[in-house]
Amino acid sequence: MSLGALTEISRYYGKNPDYVLAGGGNTSWKDEDTLYIKGSGISLAEAVPDSFVKMDRKALAMIWEKRYPESNDERESAVLVDLMAARKAGEEKKRPSVETLLHDILPFAFVVHLHPALVNGLTCSQQGEKAAEGLFGKDAIWIAPVNPGYVLSKIVKTAIDDYKSKNGKSAAIIFLQNHGVFVGDNSAEGIKEIYGEIMNKIGVRIKRRPDFSDEKILSIDFQSELQISVIFESLASLAGSAVFMRSGEIAELVKDRASFAPVSSAFTPDHIVYAGSEPLFIEANTSAGIHDAWKECVDKTGRKPKIVAVQGLGAFGVGASEKAARLALELFRDAIKIAVYSQSFGGPLFMTKDKIDFINDWEVERYRANVSAR
Numbered sequence: 001m002s003l004g005a006l007t008e009i010s011r012y013y014g015k016n017p018d019y020v021l022a023g024g025g026n027t028s029w030k031d032e033d034t035l036y037i038k039g040s041g042i043s044l045a046e047a048v049p050d051s052f053v054k055m056d057r058k059a060l061a062m063i064w065e066k067r068y069p070e071s072n073d074e075r076e077s078a079v080l081v082d083l084m085a086a087r088k089a090g091e092e093k094k095r096p097s098v099e100t101l102l103h104d105i106l107p108f109a110f111v112v113h114l115h116p117a118l119v120n121g122l123t124c125s126q127q128g129e130k131a132a133e134g135l136f137g138k139d140a141i142w143i144a145p146v147n148p149g150y151v152l153s154k155i156v157k158t159a160i161d162d163y164k165s166k167n168g169k170s171a172a173i174i175f176l177q178n179h180g181v182f183v184g185d186n187s188a189e190g191i192k193e194i195y196g197e198i199m200n201k202i203g204v205r206i207k208r209r210p211d212f213s214d215e216k217i218l219s220i221d222f223q224s225e226l227q228i229s230v231i232f233e234s235l236a237s238l239a240g241s242a243v244f245m246r247s248g249e250i251a252e253l254v255k256d257r258a259s260f261a262p263v264s265s266a267f268t269p270d271h272i273v274y275a276g277s278e279p280l281f282i283e284a285n286t287s288a289g290i291h292d293a294w295k296e297c298v299d300k301t302g303r304k305p306k307i308v309a310v311q312g313l314g315a316f317g318v319g320a321s322e323k324a325a326r327l328a329l330e331l332f333r334d335a336i337k338i339a340v341y342s343q344s345f346g347g348p349l350f351m352t353k354d355k356i357d358f359i360n361d362w363e364v365e366r367y368r369a370n371v372s373a374r
Contacts (some may be wrong), residue, residue, distance in 0.1 A: 002029050002188075003036055009112060009188040014044025018116060019195075021330050022360050024173065024270045025114040025180075028103040033057055034088065035104050040095045053096040059086035062106045064157075068150065072358060079150040101153035105254060106160065107170045108184030112191050115180035115270055117334050118202055121341020123177050124267040131345045132175055135201045140173035145351065147358045148179070148269060156182075173198065178351045179268050210340040215247035217329065219322060223372050227285055234290040239304055239318035243325040246314030249336060254309050257281055262339040263332070266351040272351075272359045275317075275331035276306035283311045303360070307332045 006029040013019045013027075025044055028037040029052075038044065051139070063082050068075040083100055103111045122128045129142045141159050149198040156174060163171045172194055174182040181198065184192045213241050218228070228244060235242040253260050266277040278301055282293040290308075298306050306328040308316040317329035342348040351359075 002031075003049050003052065005029070005188040006036060006052065006110065007049050009110070009191060010038065010044045010051075012114065012192075013114060013195075014047060017330075018043050018118070021115075021334055022274050022327050025112075026097040026099055026103070027113070028052075028097075028100075028111045029109055030057065030104065031109070035060065037096050037103055039095035039099050040097050052335075053094040053100075054088040054091050055096060055100060055104070056086050056088050057104060060101060063101065066234050067177075072147070073361075075151075076149050076180075076362065087099050091287070094294075098149055099153070101150065102156055102182070105153065105157050106174075106182065106184045107109070108172070109186045110188055110191050111182060111184045112195070113180060113182045114195075116199065117337035118199055118206070118341060119175075119181050120268060120338045121206065122202055122345055123175055123179060123181070124338050125342035125344075126346030126349050128175075128177065128342075128345055128349065135205070136173060136198075138167060139171070141171045142174055143174060143176045145177045145179075145355055147355060150324060152176070178349065178355070180364045185270070205344055206341055207344045208340055210249050210337050211335070212249055215245065215249075218244045228313065231285060231289055231290060231313070231316065234318055235294075235308060235318050238291070238294050239325075240320040241318065241322045241325045242308075243317045243322060244314060245317070245328055245329050245333070249340075250309075250314050254281075254311055254314060254334065256311060259307060259371065262342075262348050263335050266356055266359075267335055267338050267348070267350060269351075269359045271331050271335055272356060274306070275328045275335065276303065277351075277356045277360055279307035279309055279315075279332065280305035281309045281311070285310055285313065 006027060010027045023041045023043055026038045027044065028035055030036065035055040035057050037055060038047065039051055039053050042051045068078050083096060087096065099113060132140060132142055141163055143156060143159060160171060172184050183191055183194045185194060193257055232242050232244065255262060260281045264279060266272045278296045280293060282290060284290055284293055289353050304317060308318055315329065315332055317325040317327040317330055317332065339348050
């Protein structure tokens with residue numbers, strides 16, 4: 001049964017940090033009647049057959065026949081109700097990926113959606129669309145920025161229908177600006193071949209790769225120099241836990257605010273979910289200075305920062321638990337990679353404010369973050 005192949009390919013990519021971090025990415029396999037889609041927030045690296053939600057494809061198809069409210073909140077809530085109702089008997093305790101509809105409409109047995117930093121160096125860059133056209137020609141579709149969920153699925157549905165009418169075949173590669181890439185094929189091996197081609201074609205265009213060879217990650221119980229200890233204690237009192245990361249690559253970014261600009265906002269939804277949309281950069285390295293900067297940030301955004309970069313020192317991941325703090329640093333490190341890779345395609349391109357606000361306010365992503373941080 002191909003559910004075994006789906007499990008294998010999910011773990012294959014999930015265990016490779018060049019492709020997947022935290023609970024990011026989703027995978028599926030389908031036959032005529034049933035779609036097997038990864039559950040929301042579940043790690044691909046730890047996927048087992050029971051990690052996938054069995055969905056009734058006829059019920060999913062009926063969603064396209066309905067009219068939903070124009071309001072973002074009302075529409076996504078209504079779609080979620082119908083999505084949950086499309087689960088097959090016995091699946092009631094599972095929550096399907098928010099991108100279930102998109103997986104269902106792609107005309108391939110296997111669909112693997114990932115967010116590799118190398119790929120997002122292209123999709124999160126100023127000249128990404130032009131570069132993708134030069135690299136992949138008519139073999140790929142480019143989707144401009146759009147909120148994930150129902151709206152994204154609807155726009156992709158229109159794009160793949162138009163592509164097929166013009167080219168007489170279905171596109172196996174779909175790049176989503178400021179998001180990632182979808183790849184479809186009728187075999188797991190075919191998926192691997194296409195991803196290999198994508199990574200190779202983009203890879204040869206990369207002019208510089210980030211250097212983390214001297215990277216150090218320290219937890220709060222590490223007896224480090226006094227200055228870092230003071231910051232650890234301050235951030236732990238504000239957030240619950242903190243983890244510190246430094247390297248030559250990070251040192252260049254935290255020289256001053258101007259140097260920090262390439263990683264000062266969010267590239268993709270995953271970065272917002274796990275590392276926050278606005279990293280806090282502070283010049284102060286005293287307890288009082290940190291508390292003041294923290295309060296100012298919370299008053300301005302209404303949210304606690306998940307990344308705190310301290311001028312001349314490095315970056316702290318913060319969260320309610322050490323796991324959450326480490327996840328924040330993982331995604332911040334990913335953002336650094338993307339910023340460096342994007343230099344080969346005209347420089348970094350962040351998500352727009354309205355798209356960032358949508359993710360910050362979306363219940364679906366809060367759910368995913370909570371599951372992954374447990």
